[in-house]
Amino acid sequence: MKLAVEAVEICAGRFYYSVTLDVFKTCFTMLVRGSPTFSKMPVKELVSIIESAEKKNQPVGLGGIALLLEPYLSQLKDGSFNLHRNAMFLFSGGGYSGLKGGMVGKRIDKPAFVGKIGAVFGVDQKYWRTNITDVYAFTETPEIYEGYWDSDLGDFMFEVGPGSKVYIVDPVTEMPIRQGRGLLKTINVYESGNPSASNVSLVQMDSAEIFGINDGFQVTQFSRVSRVAGASIEGCAYKAVEIARV
Numbered sequence: 001m002k003l004a005v006e007a008v009e010i011c012a013g014r015f016y017y018s019v020t021l022d023v024f025k026t027c028f029t030m031l032v033r034g035s036p037t038f039s040k041m042p043v044k045e046l047v048s049i050i051e052s053a054e055k056k057n058q059p060v061g062l063g064g065i066a067l068l069l070e071p072y073l074s075q076l077k078d079g080s081f082n083l084h085r086n087a088m089f090l091f092s093g094g095g096y097s098g099l100k101g102g103m104v105g106k107r108i109d110k111p112a113f114v115g116k117i118g119a120v121f122g123v124d125q126k127y128w129r130t131n132i133t134d135v136y137a138f139t140e141t142p143e144i145y146e147g148y149w150d151s152d153l154g155d156f157m158f159e160v161g162p163g164s165k166v167y168i169v170d171p172v173t174e175m176p177i178r179q180g181r182g183l184l185k186t187i188n189v190y191e192s193g194n195p196s197a198s199n200v201s202l203v204q205m206d207s208a209e210i211f212g213i214n215d216g217f218q219v220t221q222f223s224r225v226s227r228v229a230g231a232s233i234e235g236c237a238y239k240a241v242e243i244a245r246v
Helices: 002-012 023-032 043-055 066-075 110-121 125-131
Strands: 019-021 038-040 060-064 087-092 132-138 141-150 155-159 165-169 181-187 201-213 219-227
Touching: 043 060, 043 066, 060 066, 066 087, 066 110, 087 125, 110 125, 110 132, 125 132, 125 141, 132 155, 141 219, 165 201, 165 219, 181 219
Parallel strands: 060 087, 087 132
Antiparallel strands: 019 038, 132 141, 141 155, 155 219, 165 181, 181 201, 201 219
16 A cells, blocks of 8 residues: 555655544544544645646546545535546545445445536546546455446446456355356456465455456456445455544
């Protein structure tokens, strides 16, 4: 994660965090409740940053957990900006159900959410597919599955790259299926660099729907990813509860 942030900072030139650690309050709260305290960027500051970039005709990228952007969107009016193709959005980590690890927020209706992004930031619908994207990934493997917005589906469609094999399997038998929904199974021999590593073959407690498949049961496109009911929240999302308090 640290390497990814450092790479973005180098490529973007100017990089802002909407959520930052409040050092002084954390010194106190760590003693009282054993957890850090975070500060959230005021919406006025966010608006100021975007307006500055808009005046200079500079590209603007917003990303992270959708649950953290949604409160900002609810405070912004349609037509607040006219960024057109200069606005790019990249989400990761899911959370559209209103839950992300221990974070509890408002359930996000994806078509309404994407439509609101377009209306607020002035992004024409013809650019939603390329400028509003999502990433599906998990800590056990470096493989990343990029998803583009599909207006007909009303969801993100994830593509499987050449470095990975994906199967949708029956939750009970773990056998690959050809259509419908099931658990995501990934095989990432090339990405792991070690064919005998424990993270080469993984079955996630996430369900997904098949939208593209070849003759060998290998999925080429999948969508509608959601956490299986009752699955553990531990993992990369576990500490998201901390930033939900801001």
